[in-house]
Amino acid sequence: MTEFEPRIIVFACNWCTYAAADTAGTSRIQYPPNVRIIRVMCSGMVAPEHISLALESGADGILVAGCHPGDCHYISGNLKAEEKFHMVSKVVSMLGIEGGRVRLKWIAASEGPIFAQTIKDMVDEIRKLGPSPFRTSQKAGREKTALTLEDILQDTKAYYCLECSKCTSICPVTKYDPSYSPRTVIENAALRLGDESTRDKKLFSCLGCYACSLRCPSDVDYPDFMRKLRSLAFVSGECGCPAHGGFLHSVTRLMARSPYKQKRLDWLTKEYQTSDHSDILYFVGCIPYFEPIFGYLDTKALDITRANLKILNHMGVQPMLLPDEKCCGHDALWTGDVETFQRLAEHNTKLIKEAGIKKIIFTCPEGHRTFKIDYPEHGFELGCELQHISEFVAEKIEKKELKFKEIKRKVTYQDPCRLGRHLGIYDSPRKVLEAIPGIELIEMEKNREYSLCCGTSAFTNCDIYSHEMRVDRLLEAKATGAEILVTTCPKCQIHFKCAMNNKGKEKGPDINIEVMDLASLVASAIDS
Amino acid sequence: MLMENEKRIGVYICHCGLNIAGTVDVEELTKYAATLPNVVISRDYRYICSDPGQELIKNDIKELKLNRVVVASCSPRMHEHTFRKACRAAGLNPYLYEHVNIREHCSWVHADKKQATEKAKDLVRAAVQRVYYHQPLEIKEIPVIPEALVVGGGIAGIEAALKIANSGRKVYLVEKEPSIGGHMIQLDTTFPTLDCSECIMTPKMSEVGHHPNIELLAYSEVEEVSGSVGNFKVKVRKKARFVDEDKCIGCGVCEQKCPWKVPSEFEAGLGQRKAIYIPFAQAIPNIATVDKDHCVYIQSGGKKCGACIKICEAGAVDFNQIDQIVELQVGAIILATGYDIFDPSQILQYGYGKYDNVITALEFERMTCAAGPTSGKIQLKDGRIPQSVAIIHCVGSRDRNYREYCSKICCMYALKHGHHLRDRIDADVYQMYIDMRCTGDAYEEFYKRVSEEGVVFIKGKVAEVTDRANTEEEKGRLVVVAEDTLLAKLVRIPVDMVILCPAMIPRADATEIARKFSITQKASGFFLERHAKLEPQVSAMDGVFLAGCCQFPKDIPDSVSHGRAAAAAALELIDRGSVAAEAAIACVDETLCHGCGICEEICEFQAPKVIVKDGKRVSTVNEALCKGCGACAVACPSGAMSIKHFTRDEISTMIKALATVEK
Numbered sequence A: 001m002t003e004f005e006p007r008i009i010v011f012a013c014n015w016c017t018y019a020a021a022d023t024a025g026t027s028r029i030q031y032p033p034n035v036r037i038i039r040v041m042c043s044g045m046v047a048p049e050h051i052s053l054a055l056e057s058g059a060d061g062i063l064v065a066g067c068h069p070g071d072c073h074y075i076s077g078n079l080k081a082e083e084k085f086h087m088v089s090k091v092v093s094m095l096g097i098e099g100g101r102v103r104l105k106w107i108a109a110s111e112g113p114i115f116a117q118t119i120k121d122m123v124d125e126i127r128k129l130g131p132s133p134f135r136t137s138q139k140a141g142r143e144k145t146a147l148t149l150e151d152i153l154q155d156t157k158a159y160y161c162l163e164c165s166k167c168t169s170i171c172p173v174t175k176y177d178p179s180y181s182p183r184t185v186i187e188n189a190a191l192r193l194g195d196e197s198t199r200d201k202k203l204f205s206c207l208g209c210y211a212c213s214l215r216c217p218s219d220v221d222y223p224d225f226m227r228k229l230r231s232l233a234f235v236s237g238e239c240g241c242p243a244h245g246g247f248l249h250s251v252t253r254l255m256a257r258s259p260y261k262q263k264r265l266d267w268l269t270k271e272y273q274t275s276d277h278s279d280i281l282y283f284v285g286c287i288p289y290f291e292p293i294f295g296y297l298d299t300k301a302l303d304i305t306r307a308n309l310k311i312l313n314h315m316g317v318q319p320m321l322l323p324d325e326k327c328c329g330h331d332a333l334w335t336g337d338v339e340t341f342q343r344l345a346e347h348n349t350k351l352i353k354e355a356g357i358k359k360i361i362f363t364c365p366e367g368h369r370t371f372k373i374d375y376p377e378h379g380f381e382l383g384c385e386l387q388h389i390s391e392f393v394a395e396k397i398e399k400k401e402l403k404f405k406e407i408k409r410k411v412t413y414q415d416p417c418r419l420g421r422h423l424g425i426y427d428s429p430r431k432v433l434e435a436i437p438g439i440e441l442i443e444m445e446k447n448r449e450y451s452l453c454c455g456t457s458a459f460t461n462c463d464i465y466s467h468e469m470r471v472d473r474l475l476e477a478k479a480t481g482a483e484i485l486v487t488t489c490p491k492c493q494i495h496f497k498c499a500m501n502n503k504g505k506e507k508g509p510d511i512n513i514e515v516m517d518l519a520s521l522v523a524s525a526i527d528s
Numbered sequence B: 001m002l003m004e005n006e007k008r009i010g011v012y013i014c015h016c017g018l019n020i021a022g023t024v025d026v027e028e029l030t031k032y033a034a035t036l037p038n039v040v041i042s043r044d045y046r047y048i049c050s051d052p053g054q055e056l057i058k059n060d061i062k063e064l065k066l067n068r069v070v071v072a073s074c075s076p077r078m079h080e081h082t083f084r085k086a087c088r089a090a091g092l093n094p095y096l097y098e099h100v101n102i103r104e105h106c107s108w109v110h111a112d113k114k115q116a117t118e119k120a121k122d123l124v125r126a127a128v129q130r131v132y133y134h135q136p137l138e139i140k141e142i143p144v145i146p147e148a149l150v151v152g153g154g155i156a157g158i159e160a161a162l163k164i165a166n167s168g169r170k171v172y173l174v175e176k177e178p179s180i181g182g183h184m185i186q187l188d189t190t191f192p193t194l195d196c197s198e199c200i201m202t203p204k205m206s207e208v209g210h211h212p213n214i215e216l217l218a219y220s221e222v223e224e225v226s227g228s229v230g231n232f233k234v235k236v237r238k239k240a241r242f243v244d245e246d247k248c249i250g251c252g253v254c255e256q257k258c259p260w261k262v263p264s265e266f267e268a269g270l271g272q273r274k275a276i277y278i279p280f281a282q283a284i285p286n287i288a289t290v291d292k293d294h295c296v297y298i299q300s301g302g303k304k305c306g307a308c309i310k311i312c313e314a315g316a317v318d319f320n321q322i323d324q325i326v327e328l329q330v331g332a333i334i335l336a337t338g339y340d341i342f343d344p345s346q347i348l349q350y351g352y353g354k355y356d357n358v359i360t361a362l363e364f365e366r367m368t369c370a371a372g373p374t375s376g377k378i379q380l381k382d383g384r385i386p387q388s389v390a391i392i393h394c395v396g397s398r399d400r401n402y403r404e405y406c407s408k409i410c411c412m413y414a415l416k417h418g419h420h421l422r423d424r425i426d427a428d429v430y431q432m433y434i435d436m437r438c439t440g441d442a443y444e445e446f447y448k449r450v451s452e453e454g455v456v457f458i459k460g461k462v463a464e465v466t467d468r469a470n471t472e473e474e475k476g477r478l479v480v481v482a483e484d485t486l487l488a489k490l491v492r493i494p495v496d497m498v499i500l501c502p503a504m505i506p507r508a509d510a511t512e513i514a515r516k517f518s519i520t521q522k523a524s525g526f527f528l529e530r531h532a533k534l535e536p537q538v539s540a541m542d543g544v545f546l547a548g549c550c551q552f553p554k555d556i557p558d559s560v561s562h563g564r565a566a567a568a569a570a571l572e573l574i575d576r577g578s579v580a581a582e583a584a585i586a587c588v589d590e591t592l593c594h595g596c597g598i599c600e601e602i603c604e605f606q607a608p609k610v611i612v613k614d615g616k617r618v619s620t621v622n623e624a625l626c627k628g629c630g631a632c633a634v635a636c637p638s639g640a641m642s643i644k645h646f647t648r649d650e651i652s653t654m655i656k657a658l659a660t661v662e663k
């Protein structure tokens, strides 16, 4: 066997580090040939998804390098790079990947010897770490699906479409973006325009909100149809317009293929009781990853998990938390990446079965829906009871096991699509809200099955239309006179807070309202 | 027939003589490139940057209908623009070109032929895949404001300003001191010709003062620079002199009356000036300045002194003056901020600041100058004439503990000082040197002449200057301790005076200046030129040029040439009339944009702005302001913002091509 030769990707800024590598060249300073340099104008041009993509592609080491602070050709690009890099580092370390593989360094144009030394050191260290496990893992989207367009049309009853266009007239996306129509998507596909229909970026605009199929006279499961069509599209390389540069999807793909043990429970402090012997599992989901990624929105995503544990502990439940649970696979599945989904589902199912879990509690409706509907559909049987925390609390209230202190606030409630239309859970969250003395629940105009989606699903095609949808929804929430918009989905919260994150001088309508997860509200209403 | 979207790529591999071909198997690489998708032609060539090399590419573009070109050769920092130009000449948009660096980043840094060739293959493959995604970009020409700014009025800045002004263009010359002149006006004579520095300098200075095309902003500093090549906006702070420039006639009566004495900067601390002063007789502008830190009137809030107000017949003294901000718009900027002198008191063993008769070379210049504080008399602190003098070279230079580089001119002025000491007072002179570096025109001859005049040369770095006497002869004198390395013998030389030759170092505020003008510094702290050999007068920032010692220590002739070279570069830019605006800049996909304004907030150049369009808020990018740094694209949450030529597809393709290790 030949010795392992590390492959190192360097993102070098044009003005300093790229020039430093040139200087090393002109001075003929030798360094190992393991490095491949990608020239960027500024280190601040290196986005998180570039780093994660390099990892996915099998790079054993990655170096982001630019000018020393104060020397940036663009004033502060390097400082911005550093900020992003810290975020990526947190995610990388949560994934369990060795920190030594991903580095940041300032190397000035004159520092040719330092450039060469840095590469030497990195090659040495990575040689010790060994090859990246992602080198050999199957890349997402390489596997052809067995599905054909024909099957999809059959399976989802799309062949029975009457072309009545009820779906299009109810679809919230169409309302904002008239160029999108579920009916025409079906029509095009049925006319054997398969190739073209999978190449249409608009295919990724559907929110999977289920507003259409609940009304379809022909029982066409449009969201399912669309999802399957996306899986065809994904294999041919189309993935819509991912928000955040696709970083979240990339992290999921890494997670799905990673042999590393994650470090996802660092937030868990002693004040919360968990047990390795409990048969009740709290499935945390991706929240620990959202914390750094959406740090700039001040989402405090982990407040939800902490609140949830406080509630469970208060009710005498010391749940198990799996230190190596992975993403449920929702976003992968809904963006057509079935292979990634399957890897995740397999991993989670195995872990949960081995742990002897009887009941799983969720704070994320997507996880709930995915475990409940998609896992069995893909042959992953968990065989345990699944409950959203709102259901759990509602049950305790009914049994009169839970009492709240008074919170004098007017609130309104956002039904997340996955909890509402997908799982039919409308009452529990309302029951919980009504049980807290002082809370006045005022419904928005569109509620329950008529509720309006937060506008983005699976972090894709988050366009101007989905933004308008969010703005309208927030205006609707404000119109109720409520002080807090309560949701039961961590992602709804992120998307809403994003809409309110207005940095430009040109401010739109005032959409600011406090957004809070039901779990956080409940936790603040229980006496501890 | 060419299909509409068909990509026809030409790949050119350069041997660069043996520079590349010596390490990379160019033949194999060329064959390999031919197998890559969409590659229509793959050729190797000895020197692809040569005219016939470029012709080859141009012909292929025309004959083979190439619409994408990849050249693998030296660094793109060297030749990217050459090949872009060639593409353009053949009718291909220059942004349909991709450059691969297989010399600086490959053949020159790796010895193993096989590995270097493999690496080169990867780099070429990535480029071929990336060029596929390149889009033609529109190159917009933006007009150049036909005026220039020179910062620093030493000899380099003066030369640059005069050249530009003489060509008929307007120049602003900003000098932070009350007068222009810099270090050169402080010198007595200049090596090797020994002509009087003042005599050759003052005509230049007065020419600046009177030139109709030069607007001199003395006692001023640049506050802020914005804009870019061809169109800089510069804010200059004109510091209050407390003397009305239009009224002051430079008679100096105020100076005579002012009772408050301060060490004179011009005299290198050897003499004194007043709190209101004209730094030296030939100052340009010849206007008095009040040093507000030492003026009793200002310090007492107007309660005390005020002698100057009363004495000035022109009524020029005006304590109500405040700093003014002047806004300039210029097309080109020349930095000529010069150097500082290393503070030798840091090297304790040389006793500067401790022993009266250890002085710096600059102090000695003032001492030998007929117009100086001693009227040209070479003397010790107590007025005696020194019998023997040691001149210590390389004080703070060629020394890892202080400055690693050679300060270049000290050997020469040390010889000059040796000559004056021999010539004027017949003192014994000891040159304590490491190596004699006399590399200019007639410099070696000057060295020879001074040796023949009886100056003693001792090769050895001085370990210590002390007043502790070992012998009777040493008593009351300074003893210079060193090893004469040529004789391998320790020497203790008793002298009356020690002259230190301190390193020329970057200005104390060089980092701040570099930041203001968005240029970079070298490891030594001097300003970095774009190319050490070919563009020593050009900074990394388009439109900002370098002149004189701010780039590296130089003697006067080199400073003059450098200043003129910078002027030529600035004039080239101005006379071209327009510059191509950066084309690889940010652009917004309006269907994705939320109008959140994150881009507006993050951009350092105020390029993106959220506007309301058809009732929707969307971001727009001001193409003239955007520099294409990419910060906005990374920050944009929705993916609406991207950078042309560095799109997601383009970067991702490269990452995938280079990170994947083929099994």
Ligand SMILES: Cc1cc2nc3c(=O)[nH]c(=O)nc-3n(C[C@H](O)[C@H](O)[C@H](O)COP(=O)(O)OP(=O)(O)OC[C@H]3O[C@@H](n4cnc5c(N)ncnc54)[C@H](O)[C@@H]3O)c2cc1C
Residues within 6 Å of the ligand: B151, B152, B153, B154, B155, B156, B157, B174, B175, B176, B177, B180, B181, B182, B183, B184, B187, B189, B190, B191, B192, B220, B221, B222, B336, B337, B338, B339, B340, B341, B361, B362, B365, B409, B413, B416, B507, B513, B547, B548, B549, B550, B554, B555, B556, B557, B559
């Ligand atoms: C002791 C000694 C003896 C020497 N003898 C000789 C000799 O005999 N022959 C010879 O050829 N060379 C000699 N030199 C070298 C000579 O001094 C330099 O080559 C020459 O002065 C360099 O000119 P310059 O314009 O680059 O820099 P400087 O003379 O330093 O001029 C820079 C100017 O810029 C101004 N400035 C600085 N910062 C700013 C700012 N931020 N804003 C506005 N203005 C600013 C300064 O006030 C100054 O006026 C000698 C040097 C020394 C130290």
Ligand code: SF4
Residues within 6 Å of the ligand: A160, A161, A162, A163, A164, A165, A166, A167, A168, A182, A183, A186, A215, A216, A217, A218, A219, A220, A222
């Ligand atoms: S509502 Fe149903 S039947 Fe009508 S167009 Fe839509 S999918 Fe077809």
Ligand code: SF4
Residues within 6 Å of the ligand: A167, A170, A171, A172, A173, A174, A182, A205, A206, A207, A208, A209, A210, A211, A212, A213, A222, A223
């Ligand atoms: S699932 Fe929702 S977003 Fe998708 S087509 Fe149906 S109504 Fe529109």
Ligand code: SF4
Residues within 6 Å of the ligand: A243, A244, A456, A459, A460, A462, A494, A495, A496, A498, A499, B637, B638
């Ligand atoms: S709304 Fe959600 S998906 Fe869209 S940009 Fe904001 S956080 Fe990202």
Ligand code: SF4
Residues within 6 Å of the ligand: B588, B592, B593, B594, B595, B596, B597, B598, B599, B600, B608, B610, B618, B619, B635, B636, B637, B638, B639, B640, B641
């Ligand atoms: S950051 Fe992106 S989404 Fe926000 S205004 Fe700018 S371009 Fe639009």
Ligand code: SF4
Residues within 6 Å of the ligand: B585, B586, B602, B603, B604, B605, B606, B607, B608, B621, B625, B626, B627, B628, B629, B630, B631, B632, B633, B643
């Ligand atoms: S790329 Fe973006 S952040 Fe950079 S200068 Fe252009 S608009 Fe500003």
